[in-house]
Amino acid sequence: MRDAALKLFARDGYAAVSMRQIASEIGVQAGALYLYTADKQSLLFDLMNGHMEALLAAWADTVPPQGDAITRLEHFARFHIRFHAARADAVFIAYMELRNLSDENFAVIEDLRRRYEAELARILEQGQAEGCLTVPDIKLATMALIAMLTGVNTWFREGGRLSRDRVEDIYVDMVLKAAGAARAGTPTG
Amino acid sequence: MRDAALKLFARDGYAAVSMRQIASEIGVQAGALYLYTADKQSLLFDLMNGHMEALLAAWADTVPPQGDAITRLEHFARFHIRFHAARADAVFIAYMELRNLSDENFAVIEDLRRRYEAELARILEQGQAEGCLTVPDIKLATMALIAMLTGVNTWFREGGRLSRDRVEDIYVDMVLKAAGAARAGTPTG
DNA sequence: GGTTGAATTGAACGGTCGTTCAGTGACAAT
DNA sequence: ATTGTCACTGAACGACCGTTCAATTCAACC
Missing domain, CATH: 1.10.357.10 (Tetracycline Repressor, domain 2)
Structure with a gap:
């Protein structure tokens, strides 16, 4: 997850990247991310x-x-x-x-x-x-x-x-x- | 409008600033901005x-x-x-x-x-x-x-x-x- | 085979987003 | 007084946002 977020944040910026995009990058639904990060x-x-x-x-x-x-x-x-x-x-x-x-x-x-x-x-x-x-x-x-x-x-x-x-x-x-x-x-x- | 946008973009970032915030900064409704900028x-x-x-x-x-x-x-x-x-x-x-x-x-x-x-x-x-x-x-x-x-x-x-x-x-x-x-x-x- | 427990889904929540547009109101020209 | 012009409003559109959670899946254990 951290790798995916790093890549997307760097490319598009924190505000422009959605949790759904990060989730999709690692082949998972957005809700699953909240098992690993508070927000x-x-x-x-x-x-x-x-x-x-x-x-x-x-x-x-x-x-x-x-x-x-x-x-x-x-x-x-x-x-x-x-x-x-x-x-x-x-x-x-x-x-x-x-x-x-x-x-x-x-x-x-x-x-x-x-x-x-x-x-x-x-x-x-x-x-x-x-x-x-x-x-x-x-x-x-x-x-x-x-x-x-x-x-x-x-x-x-x-x-x-x-x-x-x-x-x-x-x-x-x-x-x-x-x-x-x-x-x-x-x-x- | 440009002054307001400049100030807000610099402070919060382009992606984090809404057209409504820019409009409100200059005391106007969001729709009015589109008389002066295409988007x-x-x-x-x-x-x-x-x-x-x-x-x-x-x-x-x-x-x-x-x-x-x-x-x-x-x-x-x-x-x-x-x-x-x-x-x-x-x-x-x-x-x-x-x-x-x-x-x-x-x-x-x-x-x-x-x-x-x-x-x-x-x-x-x-x-x-x-x-x-x-x-x-x-x-x-x-x-x-x-x-x-x-x-x-x-x-x-x-x-x-x-x-x-x-x-x-x-x-x-x-x-x-x-x-x-x-x-x-x-x-x- | 049945039970547990963790991982994940998928739908839903209340909001906010950029953008459009019919309507309003003020003002200038006739 | 009427018309025309122009700036602006306010509501609406469809889309997407972060986040939550009941329901589901599935592997591991008894």
């Missing part, structure tokens, strides 16, 4: 909450690389692009359907998002302190870099002009430069 | 089309500054942030409601968007040719910079910690750095 709102929340929890858990599972903040920023950028590229539908929903959450559900998701952003902010702070990164404002740089990285999802399609790895390299380069990394250089190839 | 879909398209046309027209109206591509890139970044900050609702709709457009309407909007992106791409190309900008890939840099700049709208609120001008300065700095501008430096203040 439509909970279904949306579960998808978004699951996505954000998975994001934070996956980040916590990565082994932070040895080295300076530049290395850790690169690590974050690569992690972000890879994780998001692998879950295009969930990412899309998580960014587009926030307004369809009830107030308390929204607060939960918003908190998870803030926690993720704080991870990047911490790296920038450390870089600033170490002197290897130069950002004019930690908070703005955090928002700007995440917007830039997440933007990959809006246009990237597997099998296009550039491979996933190449796109990753190019974005890492731009992220490092934007953060004023002391040893930033354009990737060749 | 709900046309109303959405008119809003998005008007926004994109205004964007391209406003850009065409700016006087491109004398100087190198770095100066022109800065000019573009400042224009983009200012134009979008002044029209938060329309920008939000233009990015969120694309999937609610019919196929032919979508193609029209998509073409306008491509034309706007081409303006930035041209500046990056010139900078690359002049040797004052260093971007690993013109197309990717275009998407990355626009995503970064448009991202301002997701969090910026007048009266917050930073003024509009200050935010503009900071983003310009990050854009120039990300584009490998030869003379990029962190703004002070």
